[in-house]
Amino acid sequence: LITSCPDPNEGILPYHIVIFGATGFTGQFVVEEVARCAAEGTGLLKWAVAGRSRPRLEDVLRRTAEKLGRSPGRSAVIENYIEIIVADVSVEESLAVMCQQGVVILNCVGPYRFYGEPVVRACIENGAHYLDICGEPQFLERMQLEYHSKALDRGVYVIGSCGFDSIPADLGIIYTQRQFKGTLTAVESFLDIISGPEGTSGHDATWQSAVYGFADSGSLRQLRKKFGHKPLPRVGAKVEKRGFLFFSKEMQQYVIPFMGSDPSVVRRTQRFLYEEQQQSPVQYSAFVGVGGLLSVIKLLCGGLLFWVMVKFSLGRKLLTTFPSFFSFGLFSKAGPTTKQIVDTCFSMTFYGEGYSEGTDPAEGRPNAKICTQVVGAEPGYVATVSALVQSAFTVLNELHSLPRRGGVYTPGAAFCQTGLIDRLHNYGIKFSVRSRQEEAAGAPTSM
Numbered sequence: 048l049i050t051s052c053p054d055p056n057e058g059i060l061p062y063h064i065v066i067f068g069a070t071g072f073t074g075q076f077v078v079e080e081v082a083r084c085a086a087e088g089t090g091l092l093k094w095a096v097a098g099r100s101r102p103r104l105e106d107v108l109r110r111t112a113e114k115l116g117r118s119p120g121r122s123a124v125i126e127n128y129i130e131i132i133v134a135d136v137s138v139e140e141s142l143a144v145m146c147q148q149g150v151v152i153l154n155c156v157g158p159y160r161f162y163g164e165p166v167v168r169a170c171i172e173n174g175a176h177y178l179d180i181c182g183e184p185q186f187l188e189r190m191q192l193e194y195h196s197k198a199l200d201r202g203v204y205v206i207g208s209c210g211f212d213s214i215p216a217d218l219g220i221i222y223t224q225r226q227f228k229g230t231l232t233a234v235e236s237f238l239d240i241i242s243g244p245e246g247t248s249g250h251d252a253t254w255q256s257a258v259y260g261f262a263d264s265g266s267l268r269q270l271r272k273k274f275g276h277k278p279l280p281r282v283g284a285k286v287e288k289r290g291f292l293f294f295s296k297e298m299q300q301y302v303i304p305f306m307g308s309d310p311s312v313v314r315r316t317q318r319f320l321y322e323e324q325q326q327s328p329v330q331y332s333a334f335v336g337v338g339g340l341l342s343v344i345k346l347l348c349g350g351l352l353f354w355v356m357v358k359f360s361l362g363r364k365l366l367t368t369f370p371s372f373f374s375f376g377l378f379s380k381a382g383p384t385t386k387q388i389v390d391t392c393f394s395m396t397f398y399g400e401g402y403s404e405g406t407d408p409a410e411g412r413p414n415a416k417i418c419t420q421v422v423g424a425e426p427g428y429v430a431t432v433s434a435l436v437q438s439a440f441t442v443l444n445e446l447h448s449l450p451r452r453g454g455v456y457t458p459g460a461a462f463c464q465t466g467l468i469d470r471l472h473n474y475g476i477k478f479s480v481r482s483r484q485e486e487a488a489g490a491p492t493s494m
Contacts, residue, residue: 062095064439065149065175067134067166068156069096070103072250072382073180076432077155079111082129084436086115095130097145104131136162142169151439154179158256159186159207160263167205171197176204176442180435182212182253183260184311185267187457191315192273195455204446205455206462208312209438210431215395215421215476216309217316217459218468220329222478223397223419230408231401231417232283233330237298238305240336240426243390246376247383249427254370254378257306262357279318279328283401283408286330292343297396298336301343305333316459323450323460327408329399349375383428391425396481423476430476437470438462 064081068074078096085092096104108129134145136156146152146169154166159181167190170177181187187207198205208214216236224231240247295302313331320326337346353373356362371379383391397420400413423430438458442449445465450456458467468478 062093062130062149063443064092064094064151064153065097065132065145066094066153066155067097067145068154070098070100070107071155071157072252073428073431074098074155075107075111076428077153077435078107079114080432080436082111082115084440095132095148097132097134099133099135101131101133104133136165139165139169142166143173146170146173146175149175151176151178151442153435153439157181157183157252158259159183160256160259164190167194170205171201171203174201174203176206178206178209178435178438178442180210180212180431181207182210182308183256184308185260185263185270187308188267188270188274188311188315191455192270199451199454202453204442204449204453204461206438206442206458207455208308209435209458211393211426211434212307212431213309213312214434214438214458214471215393215423215430216333217312217457218462218471219395219397219419219421219478220313220316220331221459221463222421222468223399223417224326224329226419226480227399227401227415227417229401229403229406229415230282230327231329231399232327232408232413233286233401234397234399235286235332235334236305236309237295237302237396237398238333238335238393239298239300239396240391240393242387245384245387245390247391247425248376248387249378250382251367251370251378251380253427254374255367258357258363258366261306261354262363276318279314279321281330282327284412286332289332289334295334295336297398300336300338301340302334302336303346305335307333309333312457313459316457316463319450319457319460320463324463345375349373383425388425388428392423393426393430394420394422396420418481419479420481421476421478433474433476434471437467437474441465441467441470 066074066077066081069078081094096107098104132145134141142165152170152175154177156162159179160183163181163186167177171194190205190207194205220234223234292301292303310331310333317328321328337343356366366373399417401415402408402413403415406414441462448464449461472478
């Protein structure tokens with residue numbers, strides 16, 4: 048598990064990993080996954096949990112021990128030998144103390160637009176690498192704008208969106224580029240979330256991030272202007288834009304553009320690969336399935352109401368107070384049940400096109416296609432947790448393979464030269480090339 052990371056005993060850092068926000072809904076799943084990996088691994092992993100309340104942190108460790116402690120020895124290790132650090136995002140000194148004790152900080156405290164920046168700043172100032180599971184483009188891009196140079200100077204890596212947002216999409220594109228024999232120029236991804244008889248559900252914190260993110264969507268355009276980026280060159284034929292809603296023959300259901308962080312993260316990665324490694328950039332569009340006609344009607348009605356309400360403070364208050372009502376049960380303060388989590392999985396299918404080896408992209412239409420897929424268990428609290436924890440182990444074991452000597456990066460930019468895809472494959476997030484028969488449904492008609 049741990050092969051080449053710094054030994055905490057050789058310096059002032061006692062822990063390889065510190066989980067900040069361990070008592071939160073997602074944080075508890077992260078604690079379980081780190082404990083499970085630590086028990087299965089051959090190396091000695093030293094880790095700690097952090098949060099505002101020592102009693103609640105002790106309770107998380109106790110419940111983790113009960114859930115994973117198949118033997119008295121393992122239970123005792125979890126309960127008695129995992130350190131607790133009391134830290135509050137509003138108390139700068141406590142964050143500094145936390146960051147001074149960890150090689151990698153896993154930040155599970157959201158919404159990140161409200162609580163993320165102090166943790167990023169504390170990590171950079173105190174020399175700890177930072178990973179999170181943020182799906183908020185405004186926060187992710189602002190951290191890059193304001194902290195990349197500082198992190199680079201301090202030799203600290205800040206890597207956001209290391210969960211379901213947006214590792215499957217970002218590394219899925221990189222995987223597709225590697226598998227394509229020639230020059231890949233365009234990719235469309237289609238996300239399908241498959242649930243059991245009880246349906247699927249998300250936690251209130253994710254809903255809050257969506258509410259405040261859409262309410263502040265105008266600031267993202269202004270933020271991007273500050274980068275001063277020139278448009279990436281378009282290689283090959285331009286991809287025609289889809290409509291907002293259309294029936295996908297690939298998924299056999301209606302789909303809409305994916306509103307999460309994937310397009311933002313992938314574009315940032317493609318810019319990095321083009322500017323730093325001179326790789327040909329890929330045009331990318333992301334879509335998600337919404338089901339049949341009844342689901343479309345529900346989506347249009349709910350979506351219209353949502354867009355109106357997020358523009359006003361009273362509307363946002365109502366949306367965040369009654370998440371289950373306004374999301375038609377898709378989000379709740381209680382979060383998904385164990386049964387819902389167990390019965391849910393995802394698939395993300397990538398349809399790419401480009402030019403075969405020896406063909407000039409400047410001449411004619413694309414003449415080659417590829418179809419790849421990333422599949423995994425429930426995205427919010429299983430795949431997300433696996434992706435975050437394996438990203439942390441990648442930082443610990445393959446620091447020499449990360450770009451430069453620090454900075455703020457997307458997962459694709461940070462991990463493109465590492466073995467993270469193989470790690471994820473071993474932990475339930477599978478990357479594969481689909482066969483010709485599986486591609487028979489055809490590539491997207493606009494490509």
